[in-house]
Amino acid sequence: MIKTAETVWAACLEFIKDNITPVGFKTWFEPIVPVKLEGGALTIQVPSKFFFEFLEENYVKILRSALVRELGKEARLLYDVRLENSYSSKVPQTVKIPSSNRAPMQPQNVNFPSKNISREVKNPFIIPGLQKVKVESNLNPNYCFENFMEGESNRLGRSAGMAVANKPGGTSFNPLMIYGGVGLGKTHLAHAIGVQVKDKYPDKTVLYVSTEKFIQQYGDAVLKNNNRNDFLHFYQMIDVLIVDDIQFLSGKTKTQDAFFQIFNELHQNGKQVILTSDKAPVDMQDIEQRLLSRFKWGLSAELQAPDYETRINILKNRLYRDGVEVPEEVIEFIAKHIKTNVRELEGVVTSLIAQSAFNKKEFSLTLAKTIVDKFVKNTKKEVSVDYIQKVVSKYFEIDLATLQSKTRKRHIVQARQLAMYFSKKLTKSSLASIGSQIGKRDHATVLHACKTVDNLTATDKQFKKYVEDISKKLSF
Structure with a gap:
């Protein structure tokens, strides 16, 4: 051969x-x-x-x-x-x-052209002509790379973030889209990039803004002050623009148009754009295709729930920063029982330190168990794609391997489609991620499954009962 x-x-x-x-x-x-x-x-x-x-x-x-x-x-x-x-x-x-394993050689440098643009930035959110103020970055210095623990769940995002921070606008990661579920570190990572850029390039104008704030500012600029052009000009002069929760642009047609113009100007001039979202671009609803296509120009990096080793490192780093010593068995217990996201891990640590200080108790396994039990009870349980597959398989009395197989038997196909439907509905996973977990299908297959379930629910009484029964089993 x-x-x-x-x-x-x-x-x-x-x-x-x-x-x-x-x-x-x-x-x-x-x-x-x-x-x-x-x-x-x-x-x-x-x-x-x-x-x-x-x-x-x-x-x-x-x-x-x-x-x-x-x-x-x-x-x-x-x-x-x-x-x-x-x-x-x-x-x-x-x-x-x-490859360096055969002939060590430094990669060639690629010089990117840049335009000479005035460094003076006029802020349209003050009364014109009265004063000029330096643009505040709105960055949180506590959100830095040093305390963003790396693991398999976030390695791509963190590595890409470091590359962007070291050379903003000079990598192929423009825009850099960071997406994932609640409490996984999207905002932390976005701030960390901005903080490092400001540290390494003090002359660059960096701005962090939430999408909700951006929408509010645009409304004020257009409706109250009639200065849409000033609004656009202000944002187009930023060197590194960080926009948090970009999915909230959904349905905001005029604001999307303004952001489209801002994005184009920044990108064409080699400025860096960083976006965060709770879902991948392919899963965003009510956002113009021309804008979604630009979100896909660079890199979309998903942050997933941290694995056990990463959770241990997160806990140790947090306790070290707080100057608190906690027995290893307590750290391991927390890491084993709080698995969903980083925010919950830090919430347990905060409660542990507070309980110990206020009630003068030692950091014991008993105290940790009490806090974790209360915390889990008061925290809405997140449904995973894996859990949904198990519930659906059990309901239809088939094993997981059969559900994920390539068989086209009608009842198994319907079970598979229901698993995809509920995964899209109840989890933050992207369509691609759902398809990958349910038999290595692509995102188009998942989208088709969801549409099929909607159609059958409206026309088939037996299928509608399937949906109702499984919904009850997945409710908490």
């Missing part, structure tokens, strides 16, 4: 997939495209210089092992790095970089 770039890389992927975490494989290897094979040299295309650097720093050994297995000891790896300079030209730039 003649080896091609595609067959060699496919074999490499099989080996790599068995030796790293699923999250790591999906994030760093699925986007790679094999380009060509010449002798013992395989060329692969990666989406950015940062992507190449991350692979070389973290996965070079496993890449070498995989290549040697397929091509022998003389195997070489070349990177075809696609750098899209979106604000000057849409033609991809290619920088071919040998």
Whole structure:
């Protein structure tokens, strides 16, 4: 059999997939495209210089092992790095970089053009002509990279955030979209990027604003002051714009149009845009397609619930910052029982410290159990895709493997569609994430399943009963 770039890389992927975490494989290897094979040299295309650097720093050994297995000891790896300079030209730039395991070499520098723009920023939210004020960044200095604990659940987002903070507007991650459920650190990470930019580039104008505040400001500018142009000009002069909870633009047609103009001006001039959302762009509703397409220009990084090891590190870091020593068994107990998000972990620590101080009690396992029990009871339980699949499988008396299988038997297809429907309805997971967890389907399959369930619920009494029964089992 003649080896091609595609067959060699496919074999490499099989080996790599068995030796790293699923999250790591999906994030760093699925986007790679094999380009060509010449002798013992395989060329692969990666989406950015940062992507190449991350692979070389973290996965070079496993890449070498995989290549040697397929091509022998003389195997070489070349990177075809696609750098899209979106604000000057849409033609991809290619920088071919040998893998450092064979020929150490620094990546070529790519210089991005910039426009000379006045540094004076006029704030439209003060009375014109009376005063000029320096733009306040609205950043929280406590939200920094030092206390944002890295783990498999957030590694892509944190790494991309660091890259953006070190070179705002100069990476392919523009915009950088950070999305995920409640309490997973989206706002923290967005602030951390801004804080580091201000520290490294004091002359840059950085602004953090919530989408609700942005909508309010736009309304005031248009309705009260009739200065829409001043509003646009103000935002278009920002170097690094951070907008939190961008999903709240949903249905705000005129505000979306204003943000569209601001985004275009910033992006074309090499300014950095950072967005946070509780859902991926593909799952956003009532937002214009032209705006959604721009959200997809850069990188969308999902923050997921932290794993056990990361939860331990979060707790230890928080206790260290507070100057509090807590027995290891107490930390482990909290990490094992509070799994949903970072905010809940920190809430338990705050309660633990308060109870100990006010009631003069030691940090004991008994005290931790009391606090965790009360906290869990008072916290709305979040339903996971995994839990929904188990409930649906049990209801239809089929096993999980059958639910996720490729069989087209009617009752199993309907069960699978119901699992997808309730996952979209009750969780913060993206359509792509839901599909991946329910038999490795794509987001289009999940969307079709949801529409099918809506149609059958309206026309089929038996199917409507399925929906009602499962709804009751998933309610808390």
